[in-house]
Amino acid sequence: MNLFKALASGLLRTGKAWQGAIMIWLGSLLTASLFLLPFRRFVRSALDGSTITERLRDGIDIEVLGDLGAGFRNLITALPAGMFLLVLLAVALGAFLNGGIFNSLKTPQKRFSFAEFFSASSRNFWSFLVITLVIGVMIYLLSVILIGVPVLILTMSGSGSEKAPFITVIVSIIVFVLLSLIFQLASDYARAWQAAQEKPACFRAIGFGFRRTFRTIVSSWIMMLILFLVQGLFAWLSLTLIARWIPGTGGGVFMLFIVSQVLVLLKCVLRIWRYGSVTSLMEMKNSLDHKPSDATIQNTQV
Amino acid sequence: MILKKFFSAIFLSILAFASPAQVINKEPLSPRITGYRIDARLDTAAKLIHGTMEAFWVNQGADQVPDIQMHLYMNAFRNSKTTMYRGSGPAGDSTKWGWVDIEEFKLADGRDLLPYMHFIRPDDGNPHDSTVVQVMLPEPATPGDTVAVKVKFVTKLPSKIRRTGYNDDYFFVAQWFPKFGVYEPAGMRARVSGGWNCHQFHANSEFYANHSVYDVNITVPDDYVVGTGGMLISEQDWPDDPAYKTQVWRAEDIVDFAWTAWPGYAVYTDKWKHVSITLLIPAERKDQVERQFTAVKNALEYLSDRVGPFPWPHLTFVDPPMKGSGAGGMEYTTIFTSSSAPMMPGWIHMPEMVTVHEFGHAYFMGILATNEFEDPWMDEGINSFFEARIMDHYWGERSGMVDHRLLKVADKTSARSSYVYSPNRQVVSNSEYSWNYPLGTYGMMSYMKASTWLFTLMGIVGEETTDDIFREYYRLWAFKHPGPKDFINVVNEVVSKNHGDKFGPDMNWFFDQTLYGTGICDYRVAAFNSFRQDTSKVRIQSGDSIVAGKAVCDSLYKSSIELQRIGEVMLPVEVLVHFSKGNEVLLSWDGRERYKKLEVLSGSPVKWVKIDPEYKIRMDVNFINNSKIYETDMVPVKRIMNKLLAFLQFYISAFVL
Numbered sequence: 001m002n003l004f005k006a007l008a009s010g011l012l013r014t015g016k017a018w019q020g021a022i023m024i025w026l027g028s029l030l031t032a033s034l035f036l037l038p039f040r041r042f043v044r045s046a047l048d049g050s051t052i053t054e055r056l057r058d059g060i061d062i063e064v065l066g067d068l069g070a071g072f073r074n075l076i077t078a079l080p081a082g083m084f085l086l087v088l089l090a091v092a093l094g095a096f097l098n099g100g101i102f103n104s105l106k107t108p109q110k111r112f113s114f115a116e117f118f119s120a121s122s123r124n125f126w127s128f129l130v131i132t133l134v135i136g137v138m139i140y141l142l143s144v145i146l147i148g149v150p151v152l153i154l155t156m157s158g159s160g161s162e163k164a165p166f167i168t169v170i171v172s173i174i175v176f177v178l179l180s181l182i183f184q185l186a187s188d189y190a191r192a193w194q195a196a197q198e199k200p201a202c203f204r205a206i207g208f209g210f211r212r213t214f215r216t217i218v219s220s221w222i223m224m225l226i227l228f229l230v231q232g233l234f235a236w237l238s239l240t241l242i243a244r245w246i247p248g249t250g251g252g253v254f255m256l257f258i259v260s261q262v263l264v265l266l267k268c269v270l271r272i273w274r275y276g277s278v279t280s281l282m283e284m285k286n287s288l289d290h291k292p293s294d295a296t297i298q299n300t301q302v
Numbered sequence: 303m304i305l306k307k308f309f310s311a312i313f314l315s316i317l318a319f320a321s322p323a324q325v326i327n328k329e330p331l332s333p334r335i336t337g338y339r340i341d342a343r344l345d346t347a348a349k350l351i352h353g354t355m356e357a358f359w360v361n362q363g364a365d366q367v368p369d370i371q372m373h374l375y376m377n378a379f380r381n382s383k384t385t386m387y388r389g390s391g392p393a394g395d396s397t398k399w400g401w402v403d404i405e406e407f408k409l410a411d412g413r414d415l416l417p418y419m420h421f422i423r424p425d426d427g428n429p430h431d432s433t434v435v436q437v438m439l440p441e442p443a444t445p446g447d448t449v450a451v452k453v454k455f456v457t458k459l460p461s462k463i464r465r466t467g468y469n470d471d472y473f474f475v476a477q478w479f480p481k482f483g484v485y486e487p488a489g490m491r492a493r494v495s496g497g498w499n500c501h502q503f504h505a506n507s508e509f510y511a512n513h514s515v516y517d518v519n520i521t522v523p524d525d526y527v528v529g530t531g532g533m534l535i536s537e538q539d540w541p542d543d544p545a546y547k548t549q550v551w552r553a554e555d556i557v558d559f560a561w562t563a564w565p566g567y568a569v570y571t572d573k574w575k576h577v578s579i580t581l582l583i584p585a586e587r588k589d590q591v592e593r594q595f596t597a598v599k600n601a602l603e604y605l606s607d608r609v610g611p612f613p614w615p616h617l618t619f620v621d622p623p624m625k626g627s628g629a630g631g632m633e634y635t636t637i638f639t640s641s642s643a644p645m646m647p648g649w650i651h652m653p654e655m656v657t658v659h660e661f662g663h664a665y666f667m668g669i670l671a672t673n674e675f676e677d678p679w680m681d682e683g684i685n686s687f688f689e690a691r692i693m694d695h696y697w698g699e700r701s702g703m704v705d706h707r708l709l710k711v712a713d714k715t716s717a718r719s720s721y722v723y724s725p726n727r728q729v730v731s732n733s734e735y736s737w738n739y740p741l742g743t744y745g746m747m748s749y750m751k752a753s754t755w756l757f758t759l760m761g762i763v764g765e766e767t768t769d770d771i772f773r774e775y776y777r778l779w780a781f782k783h784p785g786p787k788d789f790i791n792v793v794n795e796v797v798s799k800n801h802g803d804k805f806g807p808d809m810n811w812f813f814d815q816t817l818y819g820t821g822i823c824d825y826r827v828a829a830f831n832s833f834r835q836d837t838s839k840v841r842i843q844s845g846d847s848i849v850a851g852k853a854v855c856d857s858l859y860k861s862s863i864e865l866q867r868i869g870e871v872m873l874p875v876e877v878l879v880h881f882s883k884g885n886e887v888l889l890s891w892d893g894r895e896r897y898k899k900l901e902v903l904s905g906s907p908v909k910w911v912k913i914d915p916e917y918k919i920r921m922d923v924n925f926i927n928n929s930k931i932y933e934t935d936m937v938p939v940k941r942i943m944n945k946l947l948a949f950l951q952f953y954i955s956a957f958v959l
Binding site: 028029031032033035036039040043044046047048049050051052053054056057058059060062063064066067068069073086087090091093094098132135136161162163166184187188235238239242243244246247248249250252253256257260261263264267268271 | 584586587623624643644645700707708709710711715716718719722723910912923924925926927928929930931932934935936937938939940941942943944945946947948949950951952954955957958959
């Protein structure tokens with residue numbers, strides 16, 4: 001029952017911290033735009049004055065992209081490095097904003113204040129960054145162990161079923177996702193704990209995160225799974241909608257922009273729901289841990 | 303005289319063993335210049351093939367020929383310094399070498415030719431290469447003579463399959479026996495004097511051989527499934543060991559005999575008209591079977607309609623397992639290899655593309671037996687051109703290669719892209735020996751550029767004329783060895799017949815620029831403007847073409863259109879002018895001048911101009927500058943960017959814990 005209480009409480013906390021969702025969305029918009037705007041400018045200037053854009057009406061046309069010339073090819077060549085930098089930036093920005101978010105999700109809940117939000121963000125930044133990076137590396141290593149190694153062994157052995165590597169990959173991915181939820185839980189508990197502390201103590205926070213995760217593994221993991229499925233389903237539906245929608249007018253394109261950004265915003269809200277639910281579960285468990293037993297009460301009365 | 307008698311006797315014996323009676327087709331499709339009878343036993347443990355071969359070559363030229371020359375292709379895998387490895391880079395440390403050793407080499411009368419056998423290196427003089435052997439005859443072969451030889455050989459297959467070789471219990475056996483080069487009499491393929499055409503094995507080269515009859519007995523362990531380019535005649539236990547079986551195969555009028563053996567094949571059969579089709583595929587890839595048959599049947603239908611009939615009643619194709627993937631995507635006329643993968647999604651047409659391409663080589667190299675060493679564009683280029691036509695015809699004009707709702711890619715797009723986007727597209731012409739393409743341009747030039755300029759040729763002369771060209775090419779050159787000039791002559795003849803002198807006295811100007819030239823093609827609309835006319839002074843004027851337009855006297859615009867030829871290649875192009883009232887006029891420009899100004903009169907100003915509006919000149923390296931409009935419709939660009947933005951936001955959110 002705690003699980004559903006935590007989910008409900010998480011939802012309520014998210015509602016009270018909706019400004020945080022706006023901040024995360026804005027952060028993602030700015031980060032992605034930083035990456036995309038030069039590309040957009042390049043493409044627009046390259047195609048300006050040509051009727052070739054008619055070939056893009058039904059979707060991407062490889063020939064048109066290719067004819068953009070060496071500049072485009074250079075951009076594509078730089079894409080992996082750019083994406084890596086983008087992810088680093090997003091991780092750093094996420095660590096910063098999540099500091100404020102977790103702070104605004106804890107009890108006692110006050111009225112959301114931007115001053116408090118950014119104060120907590122800056123206070124928690126380094127701890128959150130370390131927590132994110134440490135647990136991110138753990139998740140990466142987990143993926144290597146669970147996905148990379150089995151596939152490598154199967155491929156190197158060169159014998160056995162042809163479908164085995166594919167099935168192994170699928171099974172490995174599923175196992176990885178299910179196990180990675182534990183690490184995500186640990187990171188959420190760690191950040192929720194850190195947000196409640198006055199001084200940064202990131203490694204203690206990570207320790208707390210794992211302890212709490214394993215002490216409440218069943219309820220925590222199930223809750224995380226529910227949240228993961230909801231988020232995954234939402235992301236899949238959103239991306240499908242965005243991909244399939246092919247507006248042909250300027251107004252339609254504007255609507256696409258609005259709708260797609262609303263969907264990104266909702267994705268942010270779902271993430272904060274996860275943070276709120278984990279924070280709530282942690283607080284419930286904390287209150288249980290500190291509740292005096294009946295024997296203690298009787299002794300006190302005597 | 304004695305020699306004549308000797309050769310006549312040999313010839314008679316040849317006729318006896320090489321089955322004068324046709325087994326597969328009622329009449330021979332090709333002159334019987336060479337023929338082979340081979341007994342081969344596969345030693346699956348030692349990866350050896352023990353072979354004995356009786357083969358003949360008939361001197362059909364007018365020269366006395368003092369020698370014979372044969373390919374020993376398998377020696378390309380003999381050491382890391384062979385010409386093939388010099389071209390491809392060193393073999394990996396774990397590579398097990400391959401080779402072919404001649405143990406006996408005799409004339410049919412028993413005279414030993416081994417002392418007269420030595421390796422030659424006609425292409426590069428590389429002393430470490432032993433892929434061509436020359437055998438001096440005791441007496442020169444005079445015109446009409448038949449040279450019959452008996453050869454005992456052992457072939458060791460290489461590991462790490464590069465077209466041929468083994469991996470574990472999988473075998474793909476190609477280029478495995480001593481094989482005659484082609485003796486080209488004077489005049490053949492524009493040759494000035496007669497001589498052997500017998501090149502070494504290069505990293506970037508394929509093969510060249512006469513159409514032959516093959517009678518091949520293959521002995522393998524009982525549990526092995528065998529596929530070959532021949533027709534199975536019989537099968538029996540091997541007398542020396544009942545755990546082995548011997549299969550008797552017969553092939554007629556093909557240029558190479560390859561085979562495969564593996565216990566894991568599942569065998570599927572289907573039929574298209576008169577052709578029995580056999581597919582050997584790993585049993586686990588059952589889901590790929592139907593698409594493979596569909597692909598090969600589509601290719602059969604298309605090429606039979608547009609080029610000529612497929613003359614054999616049998617066809618085998620192989621989808622190698624992962625461990626034999628190095629054998630994938632290769633052709634041996636009546637057997638070829640495709641390349642799929644288990645669980646390959648249906649929207650990726652890669653397996654179909656490989657099947658269509660490799661089957662196409664039955665025509666462009668198999669029937670029209672061009673010299674792949676010297677004129678790779680004639681097999682790979684023409685075949686890639688047909689591959690793209692077939693894929694886009696059957697799988698969608700925009701989706702021949704990829705047909706996903708988010709991304710569609712036509713096959714012809716991938717060919718053009720490889721050429722257009724290559725930084726080395728001008729380093730060499732398309733008319734080079736296959737191993738002479740520098741900077742890794744062999745594939746791009748011989749496959750992609752050639753395919754692209756063939757599409758351009760079709761854009762100029764039309765699809766119907768293009769089909770007529772290939773039908774005539776087939777009619778004149780099937781089961782012969784056409785060279786580039788022969789193909790060009792066919793083009794000239796058919797274009798002239800269909801179009802008169804519309805394109806000049808011949809099409810040499812086209813080939814001079816595309817096949818033999820290194821220039822690029824790029825046309826550009828530089829500018830246009832329209833001015834309202836004083837109707838009292840109207841004078842109808844146009845560029846190269848008559849402008850059909852109504853001169854509405856109360857509102858007449860004179861428009862100037864400025865065109866540029868940026869590239870070196872000069873091709874006739876169409877220019878479509880669209881006016882603001884929606885009417886259009888199609889002009890033509892011979893495309894020769896560097897700068898061209900066209901003037902048109904119309905009842906409204908010009909809205910946009912397009913050179914080559916249907917993108918028929920696929921050699922044009924930049925379609926973007928082919929048009930001009932004052933206000934580009936940026937809606938599609940904005941849409942794509944908005945989507946990319948949202949995708950990117952979702953993507954980065956996955957990395958934020």
